Amino acid sequence: MFIDEYISGAEPVRGKILLVDDQVVNIKILHQLLQADYDIYMARDGHQAIDMCNKIKPDVVLLDIEMPILNGFDVCAHLKSDPNTQDVAVIFVTGHFDEDKEAKGFQLGAVDFIHKPINPVITKARIKNQIRLKLNTDLLRSIALLDGLTGVANRRQFEQMLPVSWLQCAREKQPLTIILLDIDFFKHFNDTYGHTEGDICLRTVAQKIQDTVNRPYDLVARFGGEEFICVLPNTDLIGGTYVAQQIVDSVLSLKLAHKNSPISAFVTISAGVSTVVPKYDMSNKILVETADKQLYLAKDRGRNRVLGCLVEEKVAE
Secondary structure, eight states: OHHHHHHTSSSOOOOEEEEEOSOHHHHHHHHHHHTTTSEEEEESSHHHHHHHHHHHOOSEEEEESOOSSSOHHHHHHHHHHSTTTTTSEEEEEESSOOHHHHHHHHHHTOOEEEESSOOHHHHHHHHHHHHHHHHHHHHHHHHHTBOTTTSSBOHHHHHHHHHHHHHHHHHHTOOEEEEEEEETTHHHHHHHHOHHHHHHHHHHHHHHHHHHSOOTTOEEEEEETTEEEEEEETOOHHHHHHHHHHHHHHHHHTOOBOTTOSSOSBOOEEEEEEEEOOOTTSOTHHHHHHHHHHHHHHHHTTSSSEEEEEOOGGGOO
């Protein structure tokens, strides 16, 4: 009930629908029917549909089954096998009623079938139901993937996001950077000020990191305890080190009192940075392990600093 009220609040959410059909007339019919209520995108073949799903992240794909080169079943199988698109709701549109094809579609992960010729009332009702279900599911997922104390992403979301960013950068041959951060002498802080103030400190630092790492496709997550981790796609080592230094400087600028810190009168943070151009035969674990080693070195060399390096491919499994 709360979710329905949330979605139908003062700022209604317009769902995104991708229409996929090799026949222009079919796309026009659906576009006319749906354009008043949703943001509509169009694709004329399976390859274009897959590309657009990765770019626009539609809520629902209305997918024709009979298409040349890649048919609808092929497209659906590809979307469901890719972590970046597996949550897109696929509705098959077909001119024939065939129980075997419907069974195959549902086995591939489709959520519904619409039959031609299009019945406007039935089609709009089915799409509305799927859009609402998708938005409800997205909202629940976003709540489940947030850290309850700090409000940034939790470790589960990080573990889901890293493989997606890894595959995307591998496809595009672009660098991927990880920043691992640790609040210096946080146990001393809790021992001095108590856990309530410690929680306030964690929330404040998390928000400062989030404000500093502000591109929409970057991720800031609580990694555990007083550790945070940032995922920066399309970012080289120079850029990642610069962002990490900004975080270190901005946390110090908060001037959060830490009278028993051995290195400063204020709360400080250390950072380890690692960068790699991902490859499909490499494990993404090496990126986190390298950042962790750099963080250890940063703390060993005095804390309140940034150290980083490129991942050596020879050590990847």
